[in-house]
Each structure stands twice: as C-alpha cells, then as structure tokens.
Amino acid sequence: MSAIVSVEGLWTRYGKQVIHRDLDLDVRDSEVLGIVGGSGSGKTTLLRQMLGLDRPMRGAVKVFGHDLETASAADLRRMRRHWGVLFQHGALFTALTVFDNVALPLRELRALPAPMIADLVMLKLRMVGIGAEHAPKMPSQLSGGMIKRVALARALALQPELLFLDEPTAGLDPESGESFVELINTLRKELKLTVVMITHDLDTLISLADRVAVLADQQLIAVGTLDEIVNIRHPFIQSLFHGERGQRALAAVDGTGDSNDDVATAARNNIS
Amino acid sequence: MSEIPSEGELPSFATTESPASTVALKGDWTLDTLAARIPPLTQQARRYSRRAWDLREIGSIDDAGATLLWHAWGAQKPAELLLRPEQEALFNRLAEAPKPPRARRRRVWSALAPVSRVGERVVDIIDHLSAFTSLLGQAVLDVARIAGNPARMPWREISANVHRTGAQALPITALVSFLIGIVLSYLSARQLKLFGADVYIVDILGISILRELGPVLAAILVAGRSGSSMTAQLGVMRVTQELDALAVLGIPYSLRLVLPKIVALAIALPLLVLWTDAIALLGGMVAAGAELNIGYRHFISALPGAVPVANLWLGLAKGAVFGVLIGLVSCHFGLRIKPNTESLGAGTTNSVVTAITVVILVDAIFAVAFSEVGIP
Numbered sequence: 001m002s003a004i005v006s007v008e009g010l011w012t013r014y015g016k017q018v019i020h021r022d023l024d025l026d027v028r029d030s031e032v033l034g035i036v037g038g039s040g041s042g043k044t045t046l047l048r049q050m051l052g053l054d055r056p057m058r059g060a061v062k063v064f065g066h067d068l069e070t071a072s073a074a075d076l077r078r079m080r081r082h083w084g085v086l087f088q089h090g091a092l093f094t095a096l097t098v099f100d101n102v103a104l105p106l107r108e109l110r111a112l113p114a115p116m117i118a119d120l121v122m123l124k125l126r127m128v129g130i131g132a133e134h135a136p137k138m139p140s141q142l143s144g145g146m147i148k149r150v151a152l153a154r155a156l157a158l159q160p161e162l163l164f165l166d167e168p169t170a171g172l173d174p175e176s177g178e179s180f181v182e183l184i185n186t187l188r189k190e191l192k193l194t195v196v197m198i199t200h201d202l203d204t205l206i207s208l209a210d211r212v213a214v215l216a217d218q219q220l221i222a223v224g225t226l227d228e229i230v231n232i233r234h235p236f237i238q239s240l241f242h243g244e245r246g247q248r249a250l251a252a253v254d255g256t257g258d259s260n261d262d263v264a265t266a267a268r269n270n271i272s
Numbered sequence: 273m274s275e276i277p278s279e280g281e282l283p284s285f286a287t288t289e290s291p292a293s294t295v296a297l298k299g300d301w302t303l304d305t306l307a308a309r310i311p312p313l314t315q316q317a318r319r320y321s322r323r324a325w326d327l328r329e330i331g332s333i334d335d336a337g338a339t340l341l342w343h344a345w346g347a348q349k350p351a352e353l354l355l356r357p358e359q360e361a362l363f364n365r366l367a368e369a370p371k372p373p374r375a376r377r378r379r380v381w382s383a384l385a386p387v388s389r390v391g392e393r394v395v396d397i398i399d400h401l402s403a404f405t406s407l408l409g410q411a412v413l414d415v416a417r418i419a420g421n422p423a424r425m426p427w428r429e430i431s432a433n434v435h436r437t438g439a440q441a442l443p444i445t446a447l448v449s450f451l452i453g454i455v456l457s458y459l460s461a462r463q464l465k466l467f468g469a470d471v472y473i474v475d476i477l478g479i480s481i482l483r484e485l486g487p488v489l490a491a492i493l494v495a496g497r498s499g500s501s502m503t504a505q506l507g508v509m510r511v512t513q514e515l516d517a518l519a520v521l522g523i524p525y526s527l528r529l530v531l532p533k534i535v536a537l538a539i540a541l542p543l544l545v546l547w548t549d550a551i552a553l554l555g556g557m558v559a560a561g562a563e564l565n566i567g568y569r570h571f572i573s574a575l576p577g578a579v580p581v582a583n584l585w586l587g588l589a590k591g592a593v594f595g596v597l598i599g600l601v602s603c604h605f606g607l608r609i610k611p612n613t614e615s616l617g618a619g620t621t622n623s624v625v626t627a628i629t630v631v632i633l634v635d636a637i638f639a640v641a642f643s644e645v646g647i648p
Contacts, residue, residue, distance in 0.1 A: 081304075094612035099373070111307040112336070113314075118372035119339045123365060132370035140611040159303055159334045190361070 002029055004162055004194045005050055010059035012045055019045055021218040032195040034205045037215030038236060043198045047166055083162040084155030088170060090147040092139040098150050099135040105157040124153040128183060145176035165197040169204045181207050202249035281331050285316060296326040301337025317344030324352035327359055338362045404604050410526045411534055429532035437498040438540030445493050449548040453555025461563040470564045474571055477556040478579035486549035487587045488635055491594035494541055495627035499602040502533055503623035506606025507616045534599035541595030542588045582646035590638055594631050601627040
C-alpha cells in the first residue's frame with residue numbers, strides 16, 4: 001500500500017526541549033489514522049509539520065510523495081488543492097459569511113462561474129448538515145458545533161483526497177460530537193478520503209480510526225490497529241484505555257457488537 | 273510513493289446518431305480536469321440537453337462535474353439517463369440541495385435615499401455620543417468609588433500604562449519635535465531677517481511651541497501610538513471573551529482596564545508635552561544659532577522675558593485634557609468592536625482618526641476660550 005503522508009526521521013526542538021525524537025510514520029491510502037498523545041506531546045506540532053506550516057528541525061515530511069521543504073511552489077499549490085484541513089477551532093474567516101467561507105477556495109480557482117460555485121457551496125453545506133438559512137450568517141452567530149461543520153464544508157470544498165482533522169470533536173457536546181463523527185464516517189465512505197486525525201477523545205478514536213499512532217515520551221511508542229495498541233504495556237496507553245473513561249468507551253463499543261468487540265474484551269482481560 | 277493526484281483524462285462527449293441520438297460521456301469529469309474548460313463544456317452540454325445521456329463510461333465524476341451537467345440540463349435529470357449506481361447518489365444529492373440564498377438586494381434608489389442616509393448617520397452619531405457619555409459617566413463613578421476606598425486604586429495598571437504611553441514614547445516625540453523646532457525656527461528666521469527683527473525669534477518659538485505645537489504634537493503622536501494599541505487591546509479582549517471573564521470574576525473592566533488608561537494618559541501626556549516643548553525649543557535654538565547667530569546663552573536668558581509663564585501652564589493643562597480625551601475615545605471604540613477581524617481593523621482606524629480630530633477640535637476651543645491669557 002502506498003503512503004499518502006510519510007514522516008521520516010523527524011526531530012523537533014523548542015529551545016532545549018525536545019518534542020519529537022526521530023519520528024517515522026506512514027499514512028496509508030484510504031485509511032483513517034488517529035494520532036493520540038497526552039497534552040504537550042506534540043500532536044498539533046506534528047500536524048502543523050505535515051501541513052508545511054512549521055518546519056521540522058531535522059527529518060522530512062512527504063505528502064503525496066513530495067518533500068514539503070523541497071517541493072516546488074507549483075507542486076505545493078497543487079498539493080494544497082488536494083488536501084483539506086479542519087482546524088481545532090474551525091478557523092473560519094470571521095469577516096466572511098458562512099456562504100463566502102465555503103465559496104472562497106472555489107473562487108480562488110478562478111475557473112468556476114458564479115452559479116456553479118453557489119450550487120457547489122450549497123451542496124457542501126447540505127453534506128455537513130447546515131441548512132440554507134444559515135448560509136448568510138456570520139461565523140460569530142454560529143454555535144461551536146456549527147462552526148466545525150462549516151469549517152468541514154470549507155475543507156471539503158475542493159473535494160480533497162486527504163483530510164486533516166485537528167481535534168474534530170473537542171469542545172462539542174457529546175451529542176454533536178457523536179453526530180460529527182457519524183458525519184465524517186459517511187463522508188469518508190462517499191468521498192474515498194484518507195484522513196489524518198488528532199484527537200484525545202476515545203469515543204472518536206474508536207469509532208473512526210482504522211489505525212492509531214500513539215505519541216508519548218517524544219516518540220511514537222506504537223502504531224497499529226486498536227486491538228494491537230490496547231495490549232501494549234506502556235503507562236500512557238494503560239491510563240488511556242484502562243482508566244475509567246477508557247473502560248466506559250470500550251464497553252460502549254462492546255455493547256454495539258461491532259468488530260471492535262475483541263478490543264474491549266482484550267482490554268478487560270489485560271487488566272484482570 | 274503515491275503522486276499528487278494527477279489531472280486524469282480530459283472530459284469529452286461522444287455522440288451517436290443511431291439508434292437514438294445518444295450522448296455518451298468519456299474521460300474524467302472532476303474539478304481538476306474541468307477547471308479551465310468549463311464554459312465550452314457547458315455550452316456543448318447545453319446543446320445536447322434534449323438527447324439521451326449515458327454516463328456509465330465516465331472515468332470519474334465529482335460534485336463539480338455533476339453540477340456542471342446539472343446546470344446544462346436545466347436543474348433536472350434528462351428524460352433518458354443511464355447512470356452507474358454511485359452516480360445516482362451524486363445526482364440525487366444535487367436534486368436535494370437547497371437553492372442558494374439570493375444575493376442581498378441592492379438598496380432601491382429613491383428620492384428619499386439621501387435623506388435616510390443622513391438620518392442613519394445622525395442616529396449613528398447619537399448612538400456613539402450616548403455610549404461615549406455613559407463611558408465618561410462610568411469613569412467618573414469609578415473615580416468616586418476609588419475616592420471612598422483608595423486601596424482599590426489599580427496602581428500597577430496605571431504605572432504600567434504610564435510607562436507604555438509615556439516613557440516608551442520619549443524617543444519618537446523627541447525626534448519629531450526636534451525636527452519641527454528646527455524647521456519652524458529656520459523658516460521664521462528667514463522672514464525676521466528681512467525686517468531686522470532677529471531677536472523676536474525667541475518670542476515666536478516660545479509662544480508657538482509652548483502654547484500650541486508642543487501639546488498638539490505630543491497629543492497626535494500619542495493618539496496614533498497608544499490610542500490605537502488601547503483600542504486593539506480592548507477589541508481583542510472582547511473578541512476572546514476576556515472582558516466577560518473579568519466581569520464574572522467580579523472585576524469591573526471599567527475600573528481595571530479603562531480607568532487606568534485614562535489616568536495614565538492624564539499623567540503621561542503633560543509630561544510628554546513638557547519633554548516635547550524642551551526638545552522643540554532646543555531644535556529651534558540650534559537653528560536660530562546657525563541662521564541668526566543668536567547665542568544659546570542669550571536665547572535661554574531671553575525666553576522667560578519673552579514668553580509669559582501662563583503659556584506653559586496652559587500647554588500642560590491642554591496636555592492633561594487631551595490625555596483624558598484620547599483615553600476615553602480609544603476605550604470607547606475598543607469596547608464597541610464586534611467579534612470579527614474586519615471590525616477590529618475598522619474600529620482601530622476610527623479610534624485614531626476620531627482621537628486626532630477631537631484633539632484638534634478641543635485645541636481650537638482652548639484657543640478661543642483662553643485668547644486673553646498669556647499673550648504679552
């Protein structure tokens with residue numbers, strides 16, 4: 001399987017503090033990779049480096065096979081048209097309406113006629129469950145969940161193959177968090193997306209991620225499917241999956257009877 | 273290693289006249305392949321819109337491609353349409369998508385438009401004035417409250433603001449006032465020389481700088497420098513809900529944020545005026561020495577006789593008043609900023625422009641009210 005994003009020998013250091021020590025990570029085609037880690041473990045920094053917003057101190061990040069540091073401007077531009085990013089707080093343009101926020105990337109192509117842009121925008125908004133009555137509103141008039149939905153619509157405007165999600169459910173109430181996860185799941189099936197997702201929410205991780213990468217102690221201590229990860233003996237993983245919250249999340253999965261059953265069972269066996 | 277998804281095959285039409293006139297689509301109908309070819313493709317599709325369509329041989333089609341066809345078909349499926357199942361879903365989504373809201377209508381022109389525009393302006397100004405007045409009232413109430421309980425005086429904030437608006441403004445005010453002093457002195461000296469009235473350079477510089485230039489120059493620089501930053505600070509605090517956070521902690525922001533700024537400017541600006549006066553006179557003295565051969569010792573000893581000391585006090589009083597006004601105006605605009613980036617920019621601009629205008633207006637009032645004071 002080919003790697004859409006690959007991180008090779010990545011080091012990050014702020015002053016004397018080492019954030020990442022020799023990281024290697026591949027994101028495979030059409031998978032959802034969840035990156036978890038404690039706060040301050042450098043999850044968001046890693047994401048910013050994958051997006052080319054920050055430069056790693058050493059090592060390389062390749063997206064679609066191009067090194068972000070050495071790629072030509074034209075390649076970078078083409079690359080950026082094929083990925084979408086959902087920032088943690090949405091990062092909507094506060095001076096533009098919901099409609100204009102989603103229309104912006106389409107208008108920047110300078111190729112689409114206005115009526116087509118309008119239809120595409122309404123299509124994307126509908127896709128993320130935002131009604132037409134919200135289109136003329138300003139971002140400050142929206143609730144947190146709606147801001148994330150609109151931001152997702154903007155991220156999907158150019159029909160990207162690769163989607164980055166930074167804490168997609170953080171700051172949402174459980175219900176909107178759940179429906180947001182559902183939304184991403186449906187979109188992922190419809191649009192054939194590769195997703196890189198940062199989260200610290202176990203429910204989100206369990207219901208979305210095909211593989212999980214765990215960042216701790218400045219390194220990726222484990223990369224693999226959930227059931228592979230759960231049994232690894234590491235203090236962070238133990239506290240993540242085997243704490244009270246983790247147990248509840250896994251038990252919920254257990255009840256629904258999907259393929260993650262064995263994960264929950266494995267986790268429980270591991271404790272006892 | 274995978275590649276950046278490449279452009280794919282070009283979209284094209286294949287028409288067959290027999291058995292029935294059918295249009296079969298080939299190639300990829302995606303945003304990438306369409307991009308520059310949208311107008312001709314739409315036209316062509318429109319021409320075929322009455323025929324039978326066959327989309328089964330398309331390489332790939334995305335929302336953009338589907339939208340293009342949808343438009344060409346006149347927002348409905350053609351009578352005969354052959355689709356793959358996943359394409360069916362795509363067009364169903366399009367059919368269900370709501371219509372985009374109509375663009376806001378331009379305001380209808382009418383004979384009353386100019387009148388209503390004036391009316392809106394007036395209402396806007398009244399709104400500003402009433403908010404400004406209540407801010408002023410709040411500041412007075414805060415002062416009264418502190419007078420009853422001096423321990424609550426926000427000394428740290430005041431001293432921080434004096435440092436930022438006063439001490440840190442010393443270099444720039446010095447530079448500007450020195451140059452203005454030189455220019456003023458040089459130009460006046462040329463005129464005075466014509467009349468042989470060289471010694472009056474001291475009177476001209478002394479009165480104009482102490483009475484007018486010093487206070488106004490310092491006030492304009494402070495309005496631009498500190499007024500804008502105060503507006504922006506309050507504006508961002510409003511956007512990030514820091515003001516709300518202060519309020520729920522039981523810390524009134526008028527007391528903690530607004531009052532210290534006003535008090536600090538009322539203290540710092542007179543001091544800056546003194547500094548500006550001194551440096552501008554220094555500049556004038558240097559230029560007078562070069563142009564008219566007036567010795568520095570003579571210039572300094574002649575100054576007290578030529579300029580009544582009332583001018584200095586008037587200048588300092590003006591400085592204090594300007595300081596209070598600049599503080600009030602910048603806080604007023606800062607507190608009115610709405611949570612979006614455009615409002616922040618516009619608010620800061622309005623704040624500086626208004627502060628400078630108010631300073632000059634009030635200066636004119638001072639000039640009229642004190643026309644009998646300090647003129648020898």
